Amino acid sequence: MTDQSGADEARPGTAGERLTTRETAERLGVKPETVYAYVSRRQLNSSREPGGRGSTFDAAEVDALARRTGRREPPSPAGEPSVRTGITLITGERYYFRGVDAAELATRHSYEEVAEWLWTGELRPGVRFTAPAQTVSAARRAVGALPEHCGSTDRLRVAVVAAAAADPLRFDLSRAAVLGGARSLIPALVAALPTVGRERADGSGSGEAPDGLARQLWPKLTAREPDEASLAVLDTALGLLIDHDLAASTLAARVAASARAHPYAVVSAGLGVLEGPLHGAAGGLAHRMLAEVLERGGAAPVVADHLRAGRQVPGLGHRLYTGEDPRAQTLFGLLAHIPRAAPALAAARDVVATTARDATLYANVDLALAVLSVASDMPAEAGETVFAISRTAGWIAHALEEYGERPLRMRPSGHYTGPRPPQPLPVPDGVLTQ
Incomplete structure (x- = not known):
């Protein structure tokens, strides 16, 4: 993989991939005539396959030209903004991480392994994430200074800021950094959260992860001792949940x-949007x-x-799926093997069946998470x-992708609907004019 600190060095096009003239025009956001103008000015090379009817273009070269000239993203069918991404595809009733079925990937591999796949396109069996003791200590001290009533998202936002302050390399946007x-x-974020049923952390300790992130997170969520089946869920x-295309928080991160x-600022942007009741906080309602x-x-x-x-x-329906959310489907299947989860799982199915009398609404991932949390x-x-x-991890994946694009490309123009100028200067209330 190339260093993404230089925009022209990152080449998202697959090596050897050839594009037709129409595909090239769409990727560049121009008319086909403009594509040939690029060829005539030697900004783009074309070739004609033996027996072929038209020219083809190297995808990597097209992507590099798009970044130099300021690629325009194609409009979506609904007129909504569209951003090119090679991370997540949602189609039909499934979704995919870099072309691999996401539900199957998450079922067979740990969170850390899925994150590495999303970041690098490589699978690293047994990978574990660790945090320096200095970073954990700074995050815990910052979180420990918050009022007791603060929620977990408040703590995570503060922990991100503290972790950023402890990292002198945070401004290095190279891929490795x-x-x-x-x-x-x-x-570090997990370590900064207080353990349920214990005194708040004093800021000591490290972020070593010999047992994986899920086992570290469990005692931050409940005082109940975990069993292996629950940890697997x-x-x-x-x-x-690592990524789901351009959800609101992901768009903010990009x-x-x-x-x-x-x-760290990218993650802070994502966390700010996540707290909305229509996004991450929907699970609490369920x-x-x-x-x-x-x-x-x-x-x-x-x-x-x-x-x-x-x-x-709460917990029903999803605008991207006409049937059951595949994330919910996967989690329900695992929860069915945990006896303790049976009452909550039956309650969730009762909710679905009750609402189905008037309209068919399928369970989404918020309802599945609610079964796990209640049980x-x-x-x-x-x-x-x-x-x-x-x-x-998903926000980081999108940040890596965005760092390889033209800077400040996400700058839409406002559609002004206010009073037409020129208007007279405003006069404070109670002041008489001459």
Whole structure:
């Protein structure tokens, strides 16, 4: 892989890949006539295969030209902004990490291994992330200074800032430096969170990870002792949630990377958006709903209360899937083998069945995370914590990709709808004019 500190050095095009004139024009965001103008000015080379009817172009060379000239992203069919990415593809009822089925990848490999695949396109069996003791100490001290009532996302945001301050290399945007920082930041975030049922950390200790990130995270979520099946569900959830195309937090992270913000600032941007009730915090709503279903003995009265209040039923539906969210499907399959999860899993299925009487809405990953958190005596915000820790790796993957693009390319123009100028200068209330 090339160093992404230089835009022209990163070549996302597959080696040897050839593009047609139409494909080249689309990738450059220009008309076919302009493509041939590039050829005539020797900015682009074309070739004609024996017996071929048209010219073909080297994909890597086209991508390099696009970065030099300022590639325009193609509009999506819905008129929404579109960003080229080689990280995640969502199609039909599945999603893929670099072309590999994401659910299968997360089921068979640890979170750290999935993260490495997303970052590098290479699988590193047995990889473990570690954090320097200095970074962990700084993050724990910063988190320990927060009020007791602060939520996990508050703590993670503060921990990211502290970890950044402890890293003098944070402004180095070379690929090696970014990856090194990411491999230490994620375990530092986990280490900075207080352990459930214990006194708050005093700032000592290291971020060594002999047993993997899921086992480290578990005691930050619940005082219950973990069993291997539950740890496997948590590890799989972390792998499944690493990325999901350009979700709102990921777009914010890419905007920050486009401005060449360092990776810690990129993660901070993602965390700021993640806390919204329509994104990462949705898991807490699903947790509370499931707990209420168990308390009241059925989903019908709980669903009725949500609808009566004009609220959507949490944990159902996803705009990108017409059927069940594949992440939920995978987690439900694993949770079915944990006896302790049976009541919460039955409650989740009751919610789905109850709402299906009027409209077919399938479970999404928030409902599956809620089953895990309710069954494991975790707090309502546990799903949000899992989401934030996991997605940090995805934001880093998108930052690496964005660092190879033209800087500040994500700068849309505003559509002004205010008063037309010139307007008179404003006058404070109560002041008489001559």
